[in-house]
Amino acid sequence: TLGDLYDLAQKDHISKVMLEEKVFKTWHSGRVVLMGDACHKLHPSGGHGAVTAMHDAIALANLLYALPSNTGEEVTRIFEEYQAERLPAVQVSFKNSQLMSKFMEKSFFGAIILFLITHMPMWLWRLALAQTVKIRPQVGFLTNIPLRGTVVPIISPSEQKARGEFEQRQQQRGASWV
Secondary structure, eight states: OHHHHHHHSOGGGOOOOOOOOEEOSOOEETTEEOOGGGTEEOOGGGSHHHHHHHHHHHHHHHHHHTOSOOOHHHHHHHHHHHHHHHHHHHHHHHHHHHHHHHHHSSSHHHHHHHHHHHTOOHHHHHHHHHHHHTOOOOOTTSOOOOOOSSSOOOOOHHHHHHHHHHHHHHHHHHHHHO
16 A cells, blocks of 8 residues: 555655746747746646647747748747747646646635536536637648547647748749659
């Protein structure tokens, strides 16, 4: 049991980990940019941290693909675009993560939230889920795949930018083959 493991463990090797939840104001400096937990730490229970890190990577990859030149000004500009695009979604995930950690607490408030969540009508679950899955960035520099499912995703600015660059390069490649 877990109690047996605790009894067998060396007491000086046991420590309490403080979970820090925070969205930092600065995500980039010069040619250095942060993503995932480096710029927004979310409670691990809901999986929000992993999802937001993957979304960060997609947005940043799209912007780097569409980068017109590698001057310091252009790099800073796309890093600013990246943060401006991702920050609103990260803030929503941060609030959801805080709510998730509250309902996991063994408190009166946690018990109320748990009761409400477990008794929520299915139509409300579907509505909440639809709002969550709308934000699902796509890689704009790969062949577009047809939409499957009923929830139409929000097209991100970085995806639009990368998609435009991808299509332009495809046209140029096609013209050069003729």
